[in-house]
Amino acid sequence: MTALYLTIFVTLLMVVFFYVLHQLKWQMLFFPLICYPLSFVIVQYRVERFIYRRVKKIYDDLTLLESADLRRQPITTDMGTLTRQIDRYANEKKLEIETLKVREEYRKEFIGNVSHELKTPLFTVQGYIETLLGGAMDDKKLREKYLSRASKGVERLSYIIKDLDMITKLEVGDLSLNKQRFDIIELVKNVFDLFEMKAGKKKITLDFDRDYTKPIYVFADKERIQQVLTNLIVNSIKYGKEKGTTEVNIENLIKNKIIVRVTDNGEGISKDNIPRLFERFFRIDKSGSRKEGGSGLGLAIVKHIIEAHDEKLYVESEIGVGSEFSFTLEKAK
Structure with a gap:
């Protein structure tokens, strides 16, 4: 377009010039045909070179910041493509910086x-x-x-x-799981027996939601799942109210999965704290009180053990009503 505008302008200028001199001839018709391609080549070459040098400097400056994506791409002088590349790079860096800030905190x-x-x-x-x-x-x-x-x-x-x-x-991933077939009902009963006296001090009842007359077999690391149940039940006792209850419910989820729920009617957890509940040493009590003891790592361990089994962990809670922690397990064949 620049070459076309230049050709029209110069041709009109030449026509006026030769017309004034009374030397306008029919050969002037060939002038635009020669001027346009010549202008096009010169403008294309000069502008392309001008833009390329400056764009290449942008690429060089950005690649110093370890932009692997830009290094792999050929240098383009197309402004639309370049703008998209720079915007994508800027967004990636912004996300990276935000992630680093969160990690630093x-x-x-x-x-x-x-x-x-x-x-x-x-x-x-x-x-x-x-x-x-x-x-x-x-x-x-x-x-x-x-x-x-x-x-x-x-x-x-x-x-x-x-x-x-x-x-x-x-x-x-350095802690290997020793998966085996075992009865989850029997395991829960064993954990209840271990903490019956601890629960008795606060007059908290440990029980199932109903009578389970038949065993429910799962395929998992028995020792680790016992630790999961231990941590969840101990937490329900610590933060449970006097004369409260801790109830375990086991249900079929899908064909090859069950879900184990540990429910209490204790203090409850605010919605703001739930996303950070499984962080190491995270405490809901900001005063720093350690009256309930423990390492502050119980729920973090629960999360990692369940994830190591490729299973899901859920939590629902309401202040003054209580909490429910649940996790899935694979049924034994």
């Missing part, structure tokens, strides 16, 4: 939580030992009392480190 919070979880029992142990070394060791009764409390602090430290080690192994 999570990293800071995680490190803070780890420090808090470890220093509490560590300072407790240190305090009792220093007191004993300062002279309290001579008092037999006091010595036994402080050593017992220090031992509990060490046990808590060991528990946290053990849980962290398990999560790390689950995340990197």
Whole structure:
């Protein structure tokens, strides 16, 4: 189009010029035919080269920022294509930056939580030992009392480190699953028996939603699923209300799947906290209270074990009403 406009303009200029000089001849008809292709070649070459140099600089600048997509593509001088490429690259970088910011916030919070979880029992142990070394060791009764409390602090430290080690192994796939056929009803009963006394202290009833007269066989890692049930039931006892209930329900989901539900009528969880519920050390109680004990890793372990089985984990909760945690398992053939 530039060559056409240039040809028309120059031709009209030449016609006027020769007309004024009274030298206008029929040979002027050949001028546009020569001028147009010549203008086209010159304009195309110069503009293409002009744009190419500047676009190439843009590509070079962007590839310094590790844009693999742009490096693989030929350099284009088409403005529409170039705009789309730059927009796509900018959106990718924006998403990458946002993801890094979220990760950085999570990293800071995680490190803070780890420090808090470890220093509490560590300072407790240190305090009792220093007191004993300062002279309290001579008092037999006091010595036994402080050593017992220090031992509990060490046990808590060991528990946290053990849980962290398990999560790390689950995340990197280093913890192999020993899948076998077992009765999920019997496993739930065993977990109930383990925590009957703990539940009894708060007068919480542990029970099934109905009588299961026949066994329900699943194919999974029995030890890991027991740990999942243990963590969920212990949580329901910790945050359950006095004289409350913790109920387990097992239903057929689809042909080869069952769903296990652990329901309580405790404190409940707000909707804002549910998305972060399975993060390591995440606590709903922002005051930092550790009155309920535990490593703060229970639900994170539950999540990783269920995901290691390629199964699904769900949670529903309402403040003041209670919570329901459920997970799927494969039926045994």
